[in-house]
């Protein structure tokens with residue numbers, strides 16, 4: 209039998225692998241349409257495929273503790289997340305991260321019977337995971353009004369009524385450090401870096417005086433790499449984002465050594481006060497530039 213190319217490859221050879229294309233693109237061919245037909249899915253149009261791959265890699269590497277945290281957290285499919293099925297569980301990136309956050313916190317802080325305040329909770333994935341796994345006494349969420357509407361609706365849907373009742377929702381307009389009360393653990397995930405510096409200082413000062421443990425997970429700095437998202441949100445949003453938060457140095461987030469070096473500044477700026485020390489700190493997978501730390505106040509750990 210004579211071996212011949214089929215129609216599929218004939219077209220690729222005539223288009224992407226044409227001699228003109230190869231000559232024109234050789235210098236960059238591994239990032240061009242040539243390689244997108246050979247070895248690499250085009251990242252510009254394969255976001256979901258890569259996201260599911262990240263989910264799978266994280267799922268494969270879950271510890272038994274993390275897996276159990278997820279198994280105990282029911283109704284994770286509410287809101288139609290992008291999921292994979294793995295060992296009988298539906299897994300999305302939000303809750304894969306939540307399991308890692310909660311595991312990290314619980315390794316240095318006794319969550320059962322504690323009181324918790326979370327600043328900037330989004331729809332409430334971390335709260336959902338914590339309250340599904342531990343007997344938390346009270347959980348206060350501080351957030352912007354519309355975000356609170358979402359977290360209230362979501363958490364009342366995924367949690368049973370008795371557990372939902374433990375949660376209080378405080379809008380930033382009602383947040384008064386002298387009135388909010390004391391909490392053992394404060395949490396901030398992926399939001400201090402998006403707030404004005406003065407606001408972050410206000411929250412850190414509240415944590416210093418009203419809390420005894422603090423879990424923070426945020427970027428170690430800013431980055432400016434148009435290849436990541438084509439700066440699709442526009443230059444005004446990018447300019448604003450670059451100014452927010454306490455860590456505004458632009459770093460190369462694809463260089464692990466740079467991220468680790470920047471984590472020292474992260475630890476410094478997020479230490480709530482002189483009596484606090486970092487009980488643990490580490491890279492927070494999967495995004496290269498996100499760091500996490502659990503601080504404890506001296507004599508209270």
Ligand SMILES: C[S@@+](CC[C@H](N)C(=O)[O-])C[C@H]1O[C@@H](n2cnc3c(N)ncnc32)[C@H](O)[C@@H]1O
Pocket residue numbers: 327328329330331332333350351352355380396397398399402403407
């Ligand atoms: C990127 S989301 C992260 C949500 C959640 N922690 C997560 O990781 O899924 C940032 C959150 O911070 C909240 N936020 C923004 N500015 C805030 C402020 N000044 N005070 C409290 N929360 C704020 C937003 O409403 C949102 O809930």
